[in-house]
Amino acid sequence: MDIHEYQAKEILANFGVGVPPGALAYSPEQAAYRARELGGEAWVVKAQVHAGGRGKAGGVKVCNSDQEIYAASEGMFGQKLVTHQTGPEGKGVYRVYVEASVGIAREIYLGLVLDRSSQRVMIVASAEGGMEIEEISANEPDSIVRAIVEPAVGLQEFQVREIAFQLGMDPAVTQHMVRTLQGCYRAFTELDATMVEINPLVVTVDNRVLALDAKMTFDDNALFRHPQVAELRDKSQEDPRESRAGDRGLNYVGLEGNIGCIVNGAGLAMATMDTIKLAGGEPANFLDIGGGATPDRVAKAFRLVMSDSNVQAVLVNIFAGINRCDWVAEGVVQALRETRVDVPVIVRLSGTNVEEGKKxxxxxxxxxxxxxxxxxxxxRAVDAWRNDVAQGTQVRAVS
Structure with missing residues (x-):
């Protein structure tokens, strides 16, 4: 689960990470008022969306007056912000964050992620702040500093000092860096995060270390332990299909193809999508209905897949171990009788009670x-899709 910048900053501030003063606004008038509350002579207005690259897309504006703040925020509210991470559909802007401007001496990239190979938290830092990590890796690979944290002892001060030294930081701000990195690490581990990214982390002209931007992502499976984090979810920033699936206990990822997939098990779902590609088709989704594929659950999966207007055929692929093929078959029949499915449906069943399911x-x-x-x-799914499309084209041509 992703959260907004202002939410991530509030969390990190509670763990001792320095952040500039800022306030949230839901209208241009409120944005201008927030700036007067903050005081100062310059402010930054930031669109709050779950995506990087906001600055290049016009989602971050530096303002020097109330009028500029009003105009900048008015141009953001209700608009779709399109960045390289959102895709062409963009993300809607429904709130902005007004932040006091600070004098910047230098910018640094800082990230904490899960390293699957070492099964540890990895710290990734670079002296080339302000750029996306992909750009840094491509353009300045030698600038990247990496460090693995041993979970038995946590992040040690000497490790942070080594990172600061490799980044060429002034010794006068090293202790600020220690507090910042250890705060990020505690937030990461205590809240079951999967990513903490600060880009840029800045050293100000008066030698403070501040998170000028912040992103956090959390493990969905651990949210039950952190209701205060779960409450930060913003469904307006999510794919509505994925939101509906999550609310119904289904694992769903929307894709851009036209053959819908209903499968049990993540590995089998991946294999199904690969096989569709090999057959010349394009999967419309990844959908794992899990181990308890009851008739009602299968029917919910059908309704979810058919909510995608791009779907022109549905492939159901079930290998029943914990599941039962007769349950799945009942779910398929129930879904087709209750839900309008006007595209070809292909079903492959294997495993427990397969003969009963086929009957x-x-x-x-x-x-x-x-x-x-x-x-x-x-x-058969690809052939049925092609035939259905061809027949539809012929009908349209005749009419």
Whole structure:
């Protein structure tokens, strides 16, 4: 789960990380008022969306008066901010963050991520702050500093000092860096985060270390332990299909293809998508219905897949171990009778109670295309999609 910049800064500030004074606004009038509350002579207005690259897309504006703040925020509210991370559809702007401007002496990139190979938290830093980490890796690979944190002892002060030395930081600000990095690490571990990114982390002209921007991502599976974090979720920034799936206990990722997938098990779902690609098709989604594929759960999965207007065929691929094929078959029949599904449906069942499942599909009288293997199911799904599209084109041509 991602959160907004202002939320991440509030969390990090509670762990001792320095942040500039700022306030949230939901209208241009409120944004101008927030600036007067903060005081000063210059402010930064930032669109709050779950995406990087806001500055290049016009989502970050430096302002020197109330009028400039009003105009900048008015140009953001209600608009779609399109960055390299949002895709062409963009993200809606419904709130802005007004922050006091600070004098910057230098910028640094700082990130904490889970390193899967070492199964540890890795600190990634670079003296080239202000750029995306992908740009830094491509343009300044030698500037990247990495350090692994041993979980038995946590982040040690000497490690932070080594990082600061490698970044060429002034010894006068090293202790500020220690407090900042140890605060980030505690926030990461105590709140079950999967990423903390500060870009840029700045050293000010008066030798303070401040997080000028902040991003945090949390492990969805651990949110039950942190209700205060779960409350920060903003569904307006999420794919509505993925939000609906999450609310129903389904693992769903929307893609840009046209063959919907309903599969049990993440590994089998990946294999199904690969096989569809090999057969010449494009998967429309990743959908893992999990181990308890009851009829009602399968029906929910169908309704979710069919909510995507790009779907032109549905492939159901179930290998029943914990599941039962007869339950899945009942779910497919229930979904087709309750939900309008006007595209070809291909079903491949294997495992527990597979014969009973096949009988349920056969007796239903519904136009279900059955397959015995995954490759056969993928080929039939692609063929059915192509035939359906061709027939639709012919109908439109005749009409």
């Amino acid at each position: 349920i599909l056969a007796k239903s009288g519904l136009p279900i295309i059955r397959a015995n293997t995954l490759s056969e199911a993928a080929e």
